[in-house]
Amino acid sequence: MAKSSVLGYPRIGADREWKKALEAFWAGKIEETELNSKLQEIRLDHLRKQLQKGIDLIPVNDFSYYDHVLDTATMFGIVPKRFPYEGGAVPVSVYYGIARGTKEAAASEMTKWFNTNYHYIVPELDGAAPVITENKPLTAYREAKEKLGIESKPIIIGPLTFLKLSKGYDISETDAWLKRLLPLYVQILQELAQEGVQWVQIDEPILVTKLENADLGRLKTIYETFAVSVPELNIMLQTYFESVENYSDIAALPVQGIGLDFVHGYAGNLQSVKENGFPKDKVLGAGIIDGRGIWKASLQEKLALLEELSEHVVAEKLIVQSSCSLLHVPVTVQNETKLSAELKNALAFADEKLDEIVLLTKAISSGKASVVKELEECELAIQALKQSSERNRTDIQQAVAAVSSKEPKRNLPFAERHIVQQQKWQLPLLPTTTIGSFPQSVEVRKARQLWRKGEWNNERYAGFIRDQIDTWIKLQEEIGLDVLVHGEFERTDMVEFFGEKLAGFAFTQYGWVQSYGSRCVKPPIIYGDVAFEKAMTVEETKYAQSKTKRPVKGMLTGPITIMNWSFVREDITREQIAYQLAYALRQEVEALEDAGIGMIQVDEPAVREGLPLKTEEQAKYLEWAVKAFRMTSCTVQDTTQIHTHMCYCEFHDMIDSIEAMDADVISIETSRSHGELIHSFELNTYKQGIGLGVYDIHSPRVPQIEEMTQMIDRALCVLDPKLFWINPDCGLKTRGVDETVSSLRNMVAATRIAREKY
Numbered sequence: 001m002a003k004s005s006v007l008g009y010p011r012i013g014a015d016r017e018w019k020k021a022l023e024a025f026w027a028g029k030i031e032e033t034e035l036n037s038k039l040q041e042i043r044l045d046h047l048r049k050q051l052q053k054g055i056d057l058i059p060v061n062d063f064s065y066y067d068h069v070l071d072t073a074t075m076f077g078i079v080p081k082r083f084p085y086e087g088g089a090v091p092v093s094v095y096y097g098i099a100r101g102t103k104e105a106a107a108s109e110m111t112k113w114f115n116t117n118y119h120y121i122v123p124e125l126d127g128a129a130p131v132i133t134e135n136k137p138l139t140a141y142r143e144a145k146e147k148l149g150i151e152s153k154p155i156i157i158g159p160l161t162f163l164k165l166s167k168g169y170d171i172s173e174t175d176a177w178l179k180r181l182l183p184l185y186v187q188i189l190q191e192l193a194q195e196g197v198q199w200v201q202i203d204e205p206i207l208v209t210k211l212e213n214a215d216l217g218r219l220k221t222i223y224e225t226f227a228v229s230v231p232e233l234n235i236m237l238q239t240y241f242e243s244v245e246n247y248s249d250i251a252a253l254p255v256q257g258i259g260l261d262f263v264h265g266y267a268g269n270l271q272s273v274k275e276n277g278f279p280k281d282k283v284l285g286a287g288i289i290d291g292r293g294i295w296k297a298s299l300q301e302k303l304a305l306l307e308e309l310s311e312h313v314v315a316e317k318l319i320v321q322s323s324c325s326l327l328h329v330p331v332t333v334q335n336e337t338k339l340s341a342e343l344k345n346a347l348a349f350a351d352e353k354l355d356e357i358v359l360l361t362k363a364i365s366s367g368k369a370s371v372v373k374e375l376e377e378c379e380l381a382i383q384a385l386k387q388s389s390e391r392n393r394t395d396i397q398q399a400v401a402a403v404s405s406k407e408p409k410r411n412l413p414f415a416e417r418h419i420v421q422q423q424k425w426q427l428p429l430l431p432t433t434t435i436g437s438f439p440q441s442v443e444v445r446k447a448r449q450l451w452r453k454g455e456w457n458n459e460r461y462a463g464f465i466r467d468q469i470d471t472w473i474k475l476q477e478e479i480g481l482d483v484l485v486h487g488e489f490e491r492t493d494m495v496e497f498f499g500e501k502l503a504g505f506a507f508t509q510y511g512w513v514q515s516y517g518s519r520c521v522k523p524p525i526i527y528g529d530v531a532f533e534k535a536m537t538v539e540e541t542k543y544a545q546s547k548t549k550r551p552v553k554g555m556l557t558g559p560i561t562i563m564n565w566s567f568v569r570e571d572i573t574r575e576q577i578a579y580q581l582a583y584a585l586r587q588e589v590e591a592l593e594d595a596g597i598g599m600i601q602v603d604e605p606a607v608r609e610g611l612p613l614k615t616e617e618q619a620k621y622l623e624w625a626v627k628a629f630r631m632t633s634c635t636v637q638d639t640t641q642i643h644t645h646m647c648y649c650e651f652h653d654m655i656d657s658i659e660a661m662d663a664d665v666i667s668i669e670t671s672r673s674h675g676e677l678i679h680s681f682e683l684n685t686y687k688q689g690i691g692l693g694v695y696d697i698h699s700p701r702v703p704q705i706e707e708m709t710q711m712i713d714r715a716l717c718v719l720d721p722k723l724f725w726i727n728p729d730c731g732l733k734t735r736g737v738d739e740t741v742s743s744l745r746n747m748v749a750a751t752r753i754a755r756e757k758y
């Protein structure tokens with residue numbers, strides 16, 4: 001009989017209980033013991049659910065107090081030197097210090113988890129030899145067994161992936177680090193084996209990327225060492241997010257199971273299995289239910305795939321599972337009361353995916369006849385959505401086809417635009433600005449709640465927003481910023497805000513997923529053809545502009561970011577969706593310009609998030625992503641200054657694409673990647689306006705003038721002062737008012753110093 005499994009379950013809870021507990025603890029509202037008990041309750045609840053649904057191999061140690069990569073680092077006592085730590089179990093204060101920064105020490109870098117919107121804390125291997133501070137998988141296994149009688153499957157990040165995702169060491173030290181880590185892994189696995197653990201899932205998603213021979217050698221060393229040291233343990237070597245690059249090498253490893261992604265790596269993995277067969281002595285973890293998408297699977301198609309795989313693997317050696325951890329999808333569709341039946345019926349979040357997995361396991365074990373009714377219902381639901389009017393708007397489809405058939409291009413090249421823009425705007429050297437949002441204080445959030453509940457009418461709420469704008473326009477003038485923003489007080493989220501106003505979007509009530517730490521996002525669902533209906537940002541921006549003589553930058557979220565931060569339909573290509581969004585947003589850009597707004601920022605922080613993991617697919621993606629950005633922004637006058645903003649990731653290998661976007665000014669997050677980006681600009685000749693963020697906004701710490709002076713000087717070694725802008729790393733909505741004002745004052749002071757020098 002085949003077995004069912006998942007690769008991880010969302011940790012945040014159906015009502016974000018997890019987030020609430022973490023934040024209460026950070027705010028000092030609950031003690032550590034209470035945090036522990038609250039989190040345990042959540043954790044056990046999740047295990048219980050999987051047990052009830054009938055999952056055979058339930059994962060443990062997928063839960064975390066913040067991030068599972070950070071957990072792995074602290075399990076090995078890997079704590080950056082700047083934090084007070086003297087060995088032993090890493091105290092929760094240090095753990096959260098690494099994640100979030102403290103008054104004394106900057107947080108560790110945070111970066112994207114492969115091509116997802118999850119961000120992990122980058123381990124810093126800066127010296128001290130690793131040790132085991134606590135066998136976390138074992139603790140988790142014991143808890144599941146003792147409390148619920150579950151024979152669980154502990155998860156651990158594999159050594160190769162862990163090393164490749166860490167920083168702070170030189171490539172030449174990789175083997176030395178592996179040598180230090182490997183015995184620790186062995187000890188952890190031995191302790192698990194002694195405890196009677198049957199299966200352990202070792203996550204090596206790095207195997208879907210291109211590996212050098214040295215790494216393939218390391219891979220072999222690692223798994224041969226495990227096979228020799230813990231022969232009694234079943235190791236499921238788990239990959240996900242794409243097809244594996246080196247199938248034959250991986251298939252030859254002495255492990256008991258190999259987990260492959262047959263959703264995002266469908267074609268490649270299937271081909272590998274078909275061409276090479278699957279090793280007879282191994283279990284195949286068949287990741288066939290999409291751990292990242294929200295749509296109901298076509299059970300018929302999945303069953304056909306399982307049957308195909310069955311030609312290569314006997315049922316006893318088949319595990320039906322999710323393609324990756326369910327961390328990337330919301331908890332359940334069940335609590336949603338506001339979606340249309342047509343849409344709701346076509347959705348499957350984590351809990352519904354558990355059902356799908358169990359059902360498919362049953363079908364492949366007991367025959368199709370056992371699930372005929374379910375198969376039929378499933379196909380009906382999928383068809384109903386496909387035929388809906390929202391998915392078949394020919395007016396939009398034709399307009400977008402016409403616009404996207406032309407090459408989107410601004411009237412003048414940058415060098416000429418720059419001259420007319422400078423004449424018009426008369427900005428000082430090193431103009432200062434911010435990225436858009438100002439603190440969403442308790443007051444702001446409360447006002448929005450009252451309005452949403454209907455206790456405040458539209459007028460009252462709009463008045464409140466105007467008051468906020470007034471306050472912050474005055475503050476910005478007083479601080480001495482050159483290009484102002486209205487502050488985005490009317491927006492909860494930069495994607496949701498636009499989605500609510502465009503056609504083709506739907507919103508869940510509880511569809512949250514973890515983005516980083518306690519930060520959760522509720523991605524909209526693009527389920528129909530996207531269309532512009534009415535101006536979305538003009539009113540507030542125009543109002544802000546009426547209050548000052550300095551320019552106010554209009555603020556939009558770009559097409560690629562909206563797409564990458566939404567759950568999207570799968571019946572048309574992402575490229576098509578991007579063009580629909582671009583066409584809709586272009587109408588907003590034009591509306592802003594018509595209303596007298598002459599600087600417009602189109603944020604694209606998430607461009608890189610959609611970058612395919614396979615290098616050979618990246619150029620094509622970047623090409624249409626850039627085109628979508630240009631489609632959005634190219635119809636404006638020469639004097640209109642188009643800004644864009646990017647953050648959260650590395651850009652060093654996409655500077656050409658950034659250039660091709662042809663924005664007049666780009667602001668990029670840099671401070672948290674500790675200036676590495678600046679380095680890449682040394683090799684390029686980026687010749688358009690650019691602001692490299694001069695301070696980290698993820699931390700409550702107020703940056704000192706001197707620190708920012710250093711950032712500015714470093715950047716200006718490479719970049720032309722005439723094209724350089726000074727701004728924070730990102731929007732300030734998560735920050736407090738006082739720290740924001742102090743930080744910006746220091747930023748302006750640092751700018752004044754720089755203006756004397758350049």
Ligand code: GLN
Pocket residue numbers: 435436437488494555603605645646647730731732733
């Ligand atoms: N304009 C947005 C803000 O300031 C940009 C946010 C982002 O890049 N993530 O909030």
Ligand code: ZN
Pocket residue numbers: 435605645646647648669729730731
């Ligand atoms: Zn940003």
